[in-house]
């Protein structure tokens with residue numbers, strides 16, 4: 338596979354992942370790549386989209402902020418079923 342073809346395949350995969358994440362009504366992220374802490378990724382069980390650990394951290398912070406702003410505790414946290 339040529340470098341150009343690899344780049345095109347890679348870009349299509351990124352666009353597909355972004356589309357899945359944007360269309361998901363509620364993410365339910367679980368850890369992927371267990372045992373590899375330097376390359377930790379999270380996959381949503383609802384949409385199949387994947388994010389890295391930095392994106393997961395910020396997503397988790399947003400969820401925590403939303404809970405405190407609404408004064409409720411029954412909103413699932415990432416990883417909840």
Ligand SMILES: [Zn+2]
Pocket residue numbers: 357358361362363364365381382383384385386
């Ligand atoms: Zn999702």
